[in-house]
Amino acid sequence: MVGVGEQLERCAASRGSPRxxxxxxxxxxxxxVYADLFDYPLTLLEIHRYLIAVPASLLEIRTAIARSKWLTDxxxxxxxxxxxxxxxxxxxxRSQRAAAAARLWPHALRYGRILAALPYVRMGAVTGALAMDNxxxxxxxxxxxxxxPGRLWLCRAMVIALVRWAARHGIALCPNYFLSERALALEDRNLFTAHELTQMIPLFGGPIYQHMRAQNAWTARFLPNADGPPWSAEVVATGGRWIRAGLEAIGRAPPGAWLEAWEMRRKIRKFSTREGGEVRFDPDHCQxxxxxxxxxxxxxxAERFHRLCL
Known part of the structure; x- marks a missing residue:
């Protein structure tokens, strides 16, 4: 089977033929096909945004669908x-899931405001199914x-405390990817990661979001029309900024560095007992x-796209 990356290269480089x-x-x-993996039909605007490997206008997409028997089959x-x-x-x-997503978004925004107020948090975004209202x-x-930078693991510990507090109120928060500001350029450069980046909804830290997208301009190779976020919520942090600033100042003292190193070693030791998956644990990553x-x-x-292209 041809790999996904090679398939996209061929798709972008091919010239088409009568056959x-x-x-x-x-x-x-x-x-x-990609959306179908998540049981998710697309609007024409979404087809345009998530068009794979080939940049095209909305009019070109509409015309191609109307004129192509290969597509309409x-x-x-x-x-x-x-x-x-x-x-x-x-x-x-999709309608049913959109209604469920509408019930989850108020909770996502509420806890987003709390996340924005925590020490060392610089940007937060909703990812996964909720980002697509799916x-x-x-x-x-x-x-x-x-x-x-330098406080990812202490920050994670505070976020996990919020996760446990939310669980007591019946809300399941899953902060499953932490990056420091010095690790915004992602190493996994593939269609899946490109989708995750271009689908996520930034809640706060807009300048850092923009910097992250610039650091990962390679996503245009996979999704050339997916520029910027689908939309942005821009929540306002709950609590006073001076409280967070004070806590961060305390954390910059030598004991803060010791606690950061201790927490990182403790959690990496625990995570190392689990096998498989897409994981990375170091001072700048908790994936x-x-x-x-x-x-x-x-x-x-790759399998479904190849089969349907035959």
Whole structure:
């Protein structure tokens, strides 16, 4: 099987022929195949944003769909949503999940305001299913957190305390990715990571979000139309800034560095007993994706995209 990266290269470099689909047709199908892995049909605007490997305008996409028998044999529109043929039931499922997401967003914003007030937190964004309004009641609220350099593990400890407090109130917070400000350029450069970056909804720390996107300009190779966030919430931190500033000043003293090193060693020792997945633990990273979700998604995309392109 051709790897995902090589498939995208071929899609971007191919010139099309009377016997096969043009690059734009493949790119449109690719966007819908990827979304289908998450049972998620797309609007035309979303197809445009998440078009794979080939930059194109909304008009070019609309025209390609209208004129391509190759595409219309494989995709279908229902109530303004596009999906793979045989998957039309997902249009109703999207409505149900959007309603569930609407019930989760107030909690995501409320706890986002608290996160913004914690010492050493510099940026926070909602990721995962909720970022796409593709959630179900009771789902975790996933966050990516950017921290001050040298205090990632102390910051994480405070965030986990908030997670436990929220759980007592029936809210499942899942801050599953921590980065320090000096580690914004991501090493995993693939379609899955590009989607996670371009789908996430920044809640606070807008300048750092912009810097992170600039540090990961490689995402344009995979999703050339996905510039900036889908939308931005910009919550205001709960609590006084002077309290956070005071706590951070205390934490800059020598005992703070000792506590940071102790907490990092303690947690890495614990995490090292678990195997597999996409993980990285060091002074600037706490990535605990033990289930290997990204690699499984890429493998599933490669298989389905290849099969539907035949």
């Amino acid at each position: 096969g689909p043009a690059p734009l047709e493949r790119a449109i199908l690719g966007a819908l 494989r995709i279908v529109e229902r109530r303004g949503l596009w999906t793979l043929r045989g998957r039309e039931h997902l249009c109703e499922l 959630a179900e009641d009771g789902d975790d609220i996933d966050y990516l957190i950017v921290t001050a 605990g994706h033990f289930d290997g979700h990204g690699q499984r998604t890429l493998a599933a995309f």
